Amino acid sequence: MDAVSDFDPARYLPDSLIERIRGRAAGVDADNVFPDEDLAELREAGYLGILVPEKLGGAGLSLTQASVLQQRLAGAAPATALAINMHLVWTGVAKVLSDRGDDALRFVQEGAAAGEVFAFGISEAGNDLVLFGSDTAAEPRPDGGYSFTGTKIFTSLAPVWDHLGLHGLDTTSEDAPKMVFAFVDRTDAVRTRDDWDTVGMRGTQSRTTELHGAIASPDRVVRRLSPGPNPDPLVFGIFSVFELLLASVYTGIARRALDVAVVAAQSRTSKKTGLAYSQDPDIRWRIAEMALSYDGMLPQLEAIARDIDERADHGGLWFAKLSGLKHRAVTSAKAVVDEAMLVAGGSSYFSRSELGRLYRDVVAGMFHPSDPESAHSTVAAAWLGPLTP
Template sequence: MVTENGKTAADMFIRNDREAAIADRADRMAASFASRAPIHDKEGTFPFENFAELKESGYLKLTIPSEYGGEEATLYELVLSQERLARGDGSTALAVGWHLGQLMQLRISRSWPETLFAKLCAEVVRDGALINHFASERTTGSPTRGGKPETIAVRADGGWLISGRKIFSTLSPIVRLFTVSATIEGGDRVGEFLVRQGSGVAVDETWNTLGMRATGSHDVVLDQAFVPDEEAIYAPGLPPKTKLPDEAGALLHIPACYIGIAYAARDFALRFAREHRPNSIGKPIAELPHIERQIGMLEAELVAARSFLYFTADRWDRLTEARETMKPELGLAKHLATNAAIRVVDQAMRIVGGASLSKSLPLERMYRDVRAGLHNPPMDDAVIQMLALRALQE
């Protein structure tokens, strides 16, 4: 459908030439990724080819500050790009989103020593290095719940020795460096350290899941992995870590991914409805009243969730002084997007019918992938509690 501005409904969130270029790059890669997604999903393999394309296109430096050679994307641009990328392959989009989100958080907070942050940015821009933060552990659960890590940091000559096991370590087959949280030996303090792949670091390929099967979220095992003092981010003897309240904005890469998957499911269902002509009715099923109603229900879900997601990202970008109060809105954007994505993919499958269960079609993979959003932060119960407490305190 074309609007009076000549844009399709899909382009209504593109506001200028820069955003159009960002979206176009993501669209081109998404088309390439979509052709490989079924194979990596079936085999549970990591899409190294996709990440080679991401590196070649410059995508990995999207959120790095311009002073260090990056594109310094706004949150709105990150959401726009990640949603488009996820239409091709949700696993790839979610995985690279953690890299982009961490770089955006560091750019905003400047919570690292500046020399270390500059060094990280140089490695990303020059070499295409990838980074992620590994915090989850089996005994502590999600780090957002406040569990104390059982990974231990022990003081050593010139640095620290880190030992432990991290789960849900997305990008583990390809990251060159990553940050970990660890309890300082002999006390209750928790430090943060930049760890490089190499001696003392091993990937245990445990990731075999229902959905998001190609994110490479295996266990990472650390056995006295050495971190030099200059790559200890927060530890005894260092200044307290800076943590600004607006860091949570970068987590909108998560709902952007699930909205992208839902949009792809919507597109597939629309094409199917226009083209499928059972000989019992002699016309496309899109012309049947009950199918039109299902399409309308799907569209209502998607438009509402996308609109709030982009509205929230834009507001976060513009109202820098209000970011401290926006955590409930950021959480709500994720809650609405994730749950709407589940309903949209379900509705798309109802439109397509029994054929949607076939592994030769993408809908059943999308159905499995969007379920994973329920287990990404912030969790639904925490979001609802935040909203309730804010309302009660008004």
């Protein structure tokens, strides 16, 4: 089952589950807590293993299908979808690698199928090198493992993760410097700050994580790579799956905003004309503009997801395509939510309003890698070549 047209997302995210998750989203946002009930139900439904091969206990879905599911989940609770995204990134990277004959992340697949949660610990304050550099110290141990000391920011799933996938810089080995990608468990060497009090996406609980000599055992050290851009499949896997699933979440937000705006237009009545706002030419234009934007988001998502699944070769344009995918999805989603707010009127400005929450949630997309500056720089380099010294 590969075709999206033949894929039934309700099999993995039934309507009843979606409605329960949607019903909890406002409370999670207002209370600034992690959606524990959402995670419990998603784990029970096997959602943590949707990208894990069937032979290892998962659902064996493609990235194309996972994208559709994440859009559906984001339409119910964007913060829940974004939090789960970070777990799915690692299972997606494991799939990208295994599809190419590399089983370095088989333990991620096995753990996810068993209900374990994997978090994404890459972001660091002020580190615009992202995957290509790190301020976290990775110190080699005699047994071949590493200890990590540093600070990671925006660690989604902070209260609940079992394993943290991260990177650090080894500056002491004979072949240093090397970027080290590994996984650490939750121990006393990992401290989570209670500092997540944001405008939106509050349920992700993407808190700051302090590493004080957190140890990755030798079998959890996945790669040692030279700093800077690298063609290693792990780097491609992280970047491609991260951008794809982020774009999926924000596309889901756009669809939900469009649906809510349509209901608002049909249910509001003009005192001036006595007609529903759905009969107002200006409102109809806004709805049409939203739908036009949303319709354009779907083909690019499916095309890029399918290309990753089918191992298409875009050569030097891959990173430009992935950066562009995420950038377009976020900017389009934000524009759709902006229009939805105007269609629904002043009531949407209240924090208790679903559109008000979507408005706050969608802003977070601008801060994820690739941010607008990075996306434009990547695309310019792909088409014009690097800047001359």
